[in-house]
Amino acid sequence: MYRPPAFREDRLEVLHALIDSHRLGTLVTHGPGGLEANLVPFTLDRSRGQSGVLRAHLARANEQRLALAGGAEALVIFQGPESYITPSWYPSKAEHGKVVPTWNYVVVQAWGTPVVIDDPAWLRAQIGELTAAQEAARAHPWAIDDAPAAYIDAQLKGIFGLEIPIARLEGKWKASQNRPDADRAGVADGLGAAGATDMAALVARR
16 A cells, blocks of 8 residues: 555554444455455454454355455455545645645555355354444444344354454555644644544544
8 A cells, every 4th residue: 555654554553443443344355256345344353463353254145255265365445534625724725825635534454365264153253243342332232142043043054254364454544744734723624614523633633
């Protein structure tokens, strides 16, 4: 990934936090049918390996299974906050006019060799973990045991599990770090006024 020094993010705890807060990743593989990409929700096991292990499940009918089982490296892209940046927010526009639009964004890319898993107990545990994480903020969280056991068992037959031990993990936080302080303040104010509060906060503290 192209990462100018101002935008590089390599702190493991920061990259892991982005994955946990933006679980829906783009899974990219190259197999017999060429390049394939699917959106897949992931959980992260921090306790294994140097950078952790990504865990997910996919429909058994998904043809990407062939590429995942082929032993080739896969890429997972996790997209964080993103916002269009108008040069009208830069005070320097009024000074010299030498400004252009850009886009701010946060992204984490993880590479690793996939492992396909056909184990109902593993699948039940992974789905339970993912569900618990997503339901945690609800007053009355749904749990996998709320559904009839026979129904869950039937659903498990239609999916397969996936683990990707992370061999390489990179982050890019493009948040106007390359702009003068006055322009950065203008961007933060403009984003806040536009309702893009996550990116506004990021620009303000980077």
